[in-house]
Amino acid sequence: MGDNWCTIESDPGVFTELMTEGFGVPGVQMEELWSLDMAVEEKNAPMYGLIFLFKYTGEKDERPTEEAADLPDLFFANQVITNACATQAILAVLLNSPEVDLGGTLGEFKAFTREFPPDLKGLAISNSDSIRTAHNGFARQEPFISEEARTATKDDDVFHFIAYVPHGGRVYELDGLKKGPILVGECEEDWLSVARPAIQQRINQYASSEIQFNLMAIVKNRKEGYQAEMAVQEARKTVVDAKINGQEAPMDVDGTDGFVVAADVPGAEAQRADVMAKIAELQVNIRTEEDKFAAWKQENMRRKHNYIPFVMALMKALAEKGKLAPMVDKANAKAAEAGAAAAKAVSHGVTESISCRRGGSDTSASGVLAGGRRWS
Numbered sequence: 001m002g003d004n005w006c007t008i009e010s011d012p013g014v015f016t017e018l019m020t021e022g023f024g025v026p027g028v029q030m031e032e033l034w035s036l037d038m039a040v041e042e043k044n045a046p047m048y049g050l051i052f053l054f055k056y057t058g059e060k061d062e063r064p065t066e067e068a069a070d071l072p073d074l075f076f077a078n079q080v081i082t083n084a085c086a087t088q089a090i091l092a093v094l095l096n097s098p099e100v101d102l103g104g105t106l107g108e109f110k111a112f113t114r115e116f117p118p119d120l121k122g123l124a125i126s127n128s129d130s131i132r133t134a135h136n137g138f139a140r141q142e143p144f145i146s147e148e149a150r151t152a153t154k155d156d157d158v159f160h161f162i163a164y165v166p167h168g169g170r171v172y173e174l175d176g177l178k179k180g181p182i183l184v185g186e187c188e189e190d191w192l193s194v195a196r197p198a199i200q201q202r203i204n205q206y207a208s209s210e211i212q213f214n215l216m217a218i219v220k221n222r223k224e225g226y227q228a229e230m231a232v233q234e235a236r237k238t239v240v241d242a243k244i245n246g247q248e249a250p251m252d253v254d255g256t257d258g259f260v261v262a263a264d265v266p267g268a269e270a271q272r273a274d275v276m277a278k279i280a281e282l283q284v285n286i287r288t289e290e291d292k293f294a295a296w297k298q299e300n301m302r303r304k305h306n307y308i309p310f311v312m313a314l315m316k317a318l319a320e321k322g323k324l325a326p327m328v329d330k331a332n333a334k335a336a337e338a339g340a341a342a343a344k345a346v347s348h349g350v351t352e353s354i355s356c357r358r359g360g361s362d363t364s365a366s367g368v369l370a371g372g373r374r375w376s
Contacts, residue, residue: 014138015030018138023131033050046099048165048218053159053213054214064182075096080126087131090163090218138304169187233279238250
């Protein structure tokens with residue numbers, strides 16, 4: 001069995017870096033979907049799979065599972081290690097997406113484990129140094145390291161990740177804690193129309209007591225898609241400009257297939273205006289993606305940085321100047337006041353508060369899904 005796997009934050013920036021830099025898979029990114037309606041938005045196409053995070057309660061699931069042996073081309077692995085369900089859900093999507101370039105690490109892993117049953121595939125994940133190293137690259141820095149693995153208790157909130165993927169004209173739910181894949185339904189081209197009701201049903205199952213859900217999608221790298229469309233629009237601009245200027249359109253311009261230039265100059269000028277508007281929009285979209293990736297990179301650097309030596313040095317300096325103890329006393333006093341205020345609020349209005357919160361939550365197909373960051 002592999003060494004310990006750390007908990008990592010459920011965040012699209014974390015998962016995107018894990019896929020692209022950790023696993024070496026190019027041309028993909030993770031996007032957080034704030035509603036089920038976002039799953040069908042054009043900007044998220046193509047979408048390779050969905051990853052759903054929910055609070056795990058251990059309730060018995062009576063749905064039948066498929067025999068993995070009957071689906072040799074569908075990658076399904078049992079989860080045999082703790083703290084890795086997010087990474088396993090990501091692998092479930094990537095390894096079942098023929099359109100994705102898996103790169104060397106995952107490409108070799110998929111080929112090596114192709115004939116393995118689900119339990120051995122799970123063991124192969126746990127024993128993969130490259131996958132574990134990529135996962136643990138997002139480990140939080142801790143001042144004290146315990147050699148003993150902590151087991152969750154009934155008082156802990158435990159969250160679990162599962163994946164939804166299209167495969168062979170069907171949609172499957174892939175949950176490593178299950179014996180095998182779960183058939184969600186048949187589909188033709190629009191597999192999301194099958195996956196969305198299944199996710200909505202799961203939300204409704206816990207809607208009366210739990211509103212903490214998170215839905216993410218692995219999609220094609222948006223910037224690359226915008227750049228490809230930009231090349232098409234630039235090519236159309238070239239042939240339209242030639243028409244306006246009374247010149248012969250170049251014969252070697254790519255991206256103009258199916259595009260018919262207007263027969264007269266006014267029509268060509270109208271086409272040029274439309275092309276320029278699309279180019280301007282694409283430029284904005286590209287800059288938005290660049291800014292987002294830059295922010296993700298900065299956040300991930302902060303996540304990985306070890307602030308503990310700085311904090312220890314600061315506390316030591318404060319103690320030497322006699323300022324640490326008063327600050328601790330002040331913090332304890334504030335905590336006590338806050339605790340007393342919270343207890344008073346609960347004793348006077350817990351019934352109304354709970355009723356209002358539940359009555360105002362939106363768990364419909366277009367309702368908010370994400371309730372903040374989660375850890376797995």
